[in-house]
Amino acid sequence: MDNPEYTVYLYPSPNSLKVIIALEELNLRYQTVVVDLAEGQQLAPAFAALNPNRKVPVLTAGDLTLFESAAILEYLATTHDQLMGQTVQHHWQIKSWLYWHAAAFGPMAGQAHHFRCFAPEHVPYAVRRYSDEMNRLYGILEEQLAGREWVCDTYSIVDIGLWPWVRHHDWQGQSLINFPSVQRWADAMAARPAAIHAVERYPIQLIAPHKYGVLLNQTAASLKASSTEEEIN
């Protein structure tokens, strides 16, 4: 593609999917670079220069480099003046829910996935803790969606941020039978062309258990060592 406005560094995972859905909804031109997390490409100095936290997604737009999926969603919505409400009050309501998604729903879902599906040892306390917390959060989302088409009334980046996690509610130990408004909303999200495109183009890619090491054994010292190693080579 000639001179796309945006480059997305991604791995087919919920956080990366959000960015693709937003770009598609906004009808923007972008290119993608897959960062192979299983091979530890996120730890390479060239990637650490884009995101000091060494995780995907990252978005670049000219001289600007952004990390954290919620910041990227907010940037795209604000820059293109869409998906972020029309009034000041609505805008801040959307921000509250965006932060809720980034600080509560997403991280707790990630921990639930980890302890329920991927942890090398079974830890009943952690499974219960994160499954219960997800159940509580689905209850909050259900209350919010009852009588509303979208989380903040009109379609927004909050819907885009939440849906890639809700798609995997079973990994979080939840059934949407208990959350009928969430089910109705998730079906509506799944039917949007932007979401259809994103999941077809980037189907979730699970990392093979024998490759978990690179994800699970990161410490400050190991990150430092990986940057030094790559610099020498």
Ligand SMILES: N[C@@H](CCC(=O)N[C@@H](CS)C(=O)NCC(=O)O)C(=O)O
């Ligand atoms: N809060 C971050 C989370 C990003 C994140 O956890 N990305 C994962 C993939 S979904 C990752 O890059 N993991 C690589 C690693 O942990 O080494 C966001 O919303 O962008």
